[in-house]
Amino acid sequence: MAKQNYDVVIGLEVHAQLRTESKLFCGCSTQFRPDQPNTQTCPVCLGLPGALPVMNREALRLAMMTGLALNCTIAEETRWDRKQYYYPDLPKAYQISQYDQPFSSGGWLDVGGEGADCSAVRRIRINRVHLEEDAGKNIHDETGGNADSRVDLNRTGTPLMEIVSEPDLRSAPESRQYLEKLRSLLLFLGVSDCNMQEGSLRCDANVNLHLHGDDGQTTATPIVELKNMNSFRNVELAIDYEVRRQYQVWQKTGHVLGDLPKQTRGWDADRGVTFGQREKEDSSDYRYFPDPDLQLVVTSDAEIDELRVALPETAESRRTRYETQLGLSEYDIGVILDQGPEFAEFFEQVQKACNDAKTAANWMTQDILRDLRTRGEAIEDFCLNSATLGYLLAQVTGGRITTKSARDVYSELLDQTAGASILPAMVEQIISDRNLEVVRDDAALDAAIAAAFAAMPAAVDDFRGGKKNALGPLIGMVMKQVAGADPREVRDRLAAAAES
Numbered sequence: 001m002a003k004q005n006y007d008v009v010i011g012l013e014v015h016a017q018l019r020t021e022s023k024l025f026c027g028c029s030t031q032f033r034p035d036q037p038n039t040q041t042c043p044v045c046l047g048l049p050g051a052l053p054v055m056n057r058e059a060l061r062l063a064m065m066t067g068l069a070l071n072c073t074i075a076e077e078t079r080w081d082r083k084q085y086y087y088p089d090l091p092k093a094y095q096i097s098q099y100d101q102p103f104s105s106g107g108w109l110d111v112g113g114e115g116a117d118c119s120a121v122r123r124i125r126i127n128r129v130h131l132e133e134d135a136g137k138n139i140h141d142e143t144g145g146n147a148d149s150r151v152d153l154n155r156t157g158t159p160l161m162e163i164v165s166e167p168d169l170r171s172a173p174e175s176r177q178y179l180e181k182l183r184s185l186l187l188f189l190g191v192s193d194c195n196m197q198e199g200s201l202r203c204d205a206n207v208n209l210h211l212h213g214d215d216g217q218t219t220a221t222p223i224v225e226l227k228n229m230n231s232f233r234n235v236e237l238a239i240d241y242e243v244r245r246q247y248q249v250w251q252k253t254g255h256v257l258g259d260l261p262k263q264t265r266g267w268d269a270d271r272g273v274t275f276g277q278r279e280k281e282d283s284s285d286y287r288y289f290p291d292p293d294l295q296l297v298v299t300s301d302a303e304i305d306e307l308r309v310a311l312p313e314t315a316e317s318r319r320t321r322y323e324t325q326l327g328l329s330e331y332d333i334g335v336i337l338d339q340g341p342e343f344a345e346f347f348e349q350v351q352k353a354c355n356d357a358k359t360a361a362n363w364m365t366q367d368i369l370r371d372l373r374t375r376g377e378a379i380e381d382f383c384l385n386s387a388t389l390g391y392l393l394a395q396v397t398g399g400r401i402t403t404k405s406a407r408d409v410y411s412e413l414l415d416q417t418a419g420a421s422i423l424p425a426m427v428e429q430i431i432s433d434r435n436l437e438v439v440r441d442d443a444a445l446d447a448a449i450a451a452a453f454a455a456m457p458a459a460v461d462d463f464r465g466g467k468k469n470a471l472g473p474l475i476g477m478v479m480k481q482v483a484g485a486d487p488r489e490v491r492d493r494l495a496a497a498a499e500s
C-alpha cells in the first residue's frame with residue numbers, strides 16, 4: 001500500500017479494582033486469596049434471598065478522586081442499576097453497575113508530547129467513569145483427562161471502576177501510551193494497585209477502521225471488541241493484529257459497518273492472533289433497570305471540592321520536579337515513577353537526608369529495586385526505612401565513608417534483620433565495628449605516595465606519558481599502607497603529585 005487510505009479508530013474500556021479493604025456492597029475482605037477459594041463471602045455477595053446490599057462510601061470516594069483527576073464532571077446524583085445476565089460466576093444473575101446515571105462523565109487524559117515535544121500532545125476524551133461490582137472466577141482444570149470446573153466467589157462484589165474512553169485513539173502504540181498514563185495516574189492517586197497479574201487492571205479495546213475511498217466517501221469496518229489481553233504489550237500486539245485483519249477482510253469481502261453486528265474477539269498471545277468469540281450483546285439485551293435495594297447517591301459540592309483540594313501529587317508533577325529541581329535523568333525518573341508513589345516518596349526522603357539526588361537515585365534504582373525484587377517485597381514492607389538509608393548515604397556524600405563501605409554496611413544491615421525496621425544507630429554501629437571511617441591523615445598519605453613513587457618509577461613515567469590506568473598499582477600500594485583511605489582521594493592525590 002503506497003499511502004494509508006484508512007484511519008484506525010480505537011476506544012478503550014479499562015477496569016480497575018479499587019483499593020478498598022472491603023467489597024462494594026458488603027463487609028467481606030477484598031484480599032487476593034486464590035489459595036483459599038470461597039472464604040471471603042457472605043449472604044450479600046453470594047446473592048442469598050433477603051440479603052440487602054449497603055454501598056461502601058470509601059469505594060465511591062476513591063472513584064470520585066479518579067473522576068476528578070481525569071477532568072470529569074461529578075454527578076450530583078448517581079444511581080445503581082442491575083445488569084442482567086446468567087453466568088456461573090455471577091450468583092445473583094445480575095451485576096450491580098451504573099447505566100444511565102454514572103457518577104462521572106465527560107473528562108479527558110492527554111497522551112504523547114514526552115520531553116520537549118509539546119506539539120505532539122493529543123487529548124483523549126473520557127466518556128465516563130462508573131462503578132460496578134466484579135464477578136467471581138471460573139476455574140477450569142483439564143489436566144489428567146478430567147474436565148473439572150469450579151467457581152471461586154472471593155472476587156464477587158469487589159469494587160471495580162470502569163473508565164471508558166471515546167474512540168479517540170489512533171494507533172496501537174498510542175493506546176499503550178494511554179494505558180501507561182492511566183496506570184500511573186491511578187497508582188499515584190492511590191486508588192488502585194493496578195496489578196495486572198492479579199487482575200486489578202484489565203483492558204478491553206474497541207477497534208475498527210475508517211476507510212477513505214477514491215470518491216471521497218468514508219466507510220467503516222465493523223467494530224470488534226478485543227478481550228483477554230493481560231498486559232499492555234499484549235494490548236498493543238492485539239490491536240496491531242486486529243487492524244491488519246480488518247483491512248484484509250475488508251479488501252476480500254468489502255464488509256463495512258452496518259453489514260455485520262459488533263463482534264467480540266479474544267487474544268491468543270501464544271499464537272499472536274485474535275479469534276472470534278461471540279456476537280456482541282446490545283445494551284438492551286441486559287435489561288438494565290434501577291436496583292430497588294439501593295438508594296440514589298447524592299454528592300454535595302462541598303464534598304467534591306474537598307476531594308479536589310486533597311488530590312495527591314500526580315506522577316507528571318513529580319516528573320517535572322525531579323527534572324528541573326533535582327536534575328535527574330529521564331531514565332532514572334522513569335524507573336522511580338514506574339514503581340508508584342510509595343517508592344517515589346521513599347526516594348525523596350533519602351534524597352533529602354543525603355542531599356544528593358543522583359546518589360539517592362542510583363541506590364534506589366539499583367540496590368533497593370534489586371533487593372525488593374529478590375525478596376518479593378513492596379517498598380512499604382522493606383526492612384530498611386528511608387531514614388536509615390538516607391543516613392547511610394549522607395555518610396558517603398559527606399566523605400565519611402566510601403561507596404564501597406556503604407555497600408558493605410548495607411548488605412550487613414539486610415543480613416542481620418528479619419523484618420525489623422533498621423535504625424540509623426545500627427549504621428553507626430557497623431561503621432565503628434568494622435572501622436570503615438575514611439582516614440584523613442594527610443601526612444600519612446603523602447608519605448605513602450612518596451614511597452610508592454620511589455618504588456615504581458616506571459609506572460609514574462607511563463602515567464605522565466598518557467597511560468591513565470598506570471596509576472592502578474600505585475593506588476593499591478598506597479591503600480595497603482594507609483588502611484581506610486578513600487580510593488578516590490588517593491587516586492586524585494597521586495595524579496596531582498605525578499603531574500606536578
Ligand SMILES: [Zn+2]
Nearest residue numbers: 026028042045
Ligand atoms: Zn460479602
